[in-house]
Amino acid sequence: xxxxxxxxxxxxxxxxxxxxxxxxxxxxxxxxxxxxxxxxxxxxxxxxxxxxxxxxxxxxxxxxxxxxxxxxxxxxxxxxxxxxxxxxxxxxxxxxxxxxxxxxxxxxxxxxxxxxxxxxxxxxxxxxxxxxxxxxxxxxxxxxxxxxxxxxxxxxxxxxxxxxxxxxxxxxxxxxxxxxxxxxxxxxxxxxxxxxxxxxxxxxxxxxxxxxxxxxxxxxxxxxxxxxxxxxxxxxxxxxxxxxxxxxxxxxxxxxxx
Numbered sequence: 001x002x003x004x005x006x007x008x009x010x011x012x013x014x015x016x017x018x019x020x021x022x023x024x025x026x027x028x029x030x031x032x033x034x035x036x037x038x039x040x041x042x043x044x045x046x047x048x049x050x051x052x053x054x055x056x057x058x059x060x061x062x063x064x065x066x067x068x069x070x071x072x073x074x075x076x077x078x079x080x081x082x083x084x085x086x087x088x089x090x091x092x093x094x095x096x097x098x099x100x101x102x103x104x105x106x107x108x109x110x111x112x113x114x115x116x117x118x119x120x121x122x123x124x125x126x127x128x129x130x131x132x133x134x135x136x137x138x139x140x141x142x143x144x145x146x147x148x149x150x151x152x153x154x155x156x157x158x159x160x161x162x163x164x165x166x167x168x169x170x171x172x173x174x175x176x177x178x179x180x181x182x183x184x185x186x187x188x189x190x191x192x193x194x195x196x197x198x199x200x201x202x203x204x205x206x207x208x209x210x211x212x213x214x215x216x217x218x219x220x221x222x223x224x225x226x227x228x229x230x231x232x233x234x235x236x237x238x239x240x241x242x243x244x245x246x247x248x249x250x251x252x253x254x255x256x257x258x
Contacts, residue, residue: 021217021221022213022214022217025139025143025213025216025217025220026209026213028139028143029139029143029144029147029213029216032137032139032140032144033140033144033147033148035140039140039141039144039145042141042145043145043148043149045145046145046146046148046149046150047149047152047153049111049114049149050107050111050146050149050150050153050154051149051152051153051156051157054106054107054110054111054153054157055157055160057106057110058103058106058107058157058160058161059160059161059164061102061106061161062094062099062102062103062160062161062162062164062165062168063164063165063167063168064168065094065098065102065165065168066090066094066164066165066166066167066168066169066172067168067169067171067172069089069090069093069094069098069165069168069169070086070090070168070169070170070171070172070173070176071172071176073086073089073090073093073169074086074172074173074176074177077089083177083179084179084183084187085187086169086172086173086177086179086184087166087169087170087173087179087183087184087185087187087188088187088188088191088192090165090166090169091166091169091188091191091192091196092191092192092196094161094162094165094166094169094200095162095192095196095197095199095200096196096199096200096252097200097248097252098165099158099161099162099165099200100158100200100201100203100204100207100248101203101207101244101245101248102161103154103157103158103161103204103207104154104158104203104204104207104208104210104211104244104248105241105244107150107153107154107157107207107208107211108207108210108211108236108237108240108241108244109237109241111150111211111215112211112212112214112215112236112237112240113215113233113234113236113237114215115146115211115212115215115216115219115236116214116215116216116218116219116222116229116232116233116235116236117219117229117232117233118219119142119215119216119218119219119220119222120218120219120222120228120229120232120233121229122142122219123219123220123221123222124222124223124224124225124226124228124229128142128220138220142216142220143212143216143220146212146215146216147209147212147213147216149212150208150209150211150212151205151208151209151212152208153208154204154205154207154208154211155201155204155205155208157204158200158201158204159201162200166188169184170184170185195255195258199251199252199255202251202255203247203248203251203252203255206247206251207244207247207248210240210243210244210247211240211244214236214239214240214243215236215240218232218233218235218236218239219232219236
């Protein structure tokens with residue numbers, strides 16, 4: 001039986017190794033990403049796979065999140081006779097926090113796990129080794145397009161999610177609480193600033209980076225056949241989701257100061 005100190009040391013070493021491996025992969029992706037040739041075809045394919053094919057799940061979640069948020073907000077504001085400000089609260093919550101974070105976590109679950117499964121399957125079947133034997137760079141071929149596509153697609157998905165969430169809040173406000181659509185949008189336009197929008201969208205670039213790098217790293221380091229692929233996908237979702245929430249805290253602190 002290992003001593004507690006030995007277990008702690010082993011855990012710290014494992015975490016440092018993981019952080020070092022992810023950082024190395026990120027630097028390699030940046031290095032090869034800025035060097036020609038640029039694989040625009042692969043990048044466009046990845047944007048379609050990551051962005052367009054994620055629209056349905058993101059849209060449904062955003063719409064109902066906005067509706068639920070409006071219901072809860074109205075219940076709280078009605079105690080103070082301020083139901084007219086439902087739109088402002090819904091829009092601020094979605095633009096600053098809920099939209100970016102929910103979209104990031106949903107994409108981590110769908111796209112991050114997909115990236116890990118795809119690259120992990122190639123790893124255990126030695127396809128990555130075959131790419132290297134043919135003289136191609138596996139990082140440039142597999143990692144760079146996914147990294148660029150995720151960083152580009154996630155902000156766009158977040159914009160769509162924010163809009164649909166606000167529309168969901170509008171539906172509940174009009175049908176349940178007799179708030180006119182004109183007043184709903186007027187209060188939003190009066191109270192929401194450019195900083196509110198920019199802070200939420202700005203976070204998604206970091207979230208996209210986290211999802212892509214973690215997914216690619218887990219896939220590139222997969223071991224143990226199909227069982228290992230399953231572990232890689234699970235680890236990708238867990239690690240990405242935790243890092244998104246932790247990063248969101250620090251980015252919120254930074255954006256509030258700016």
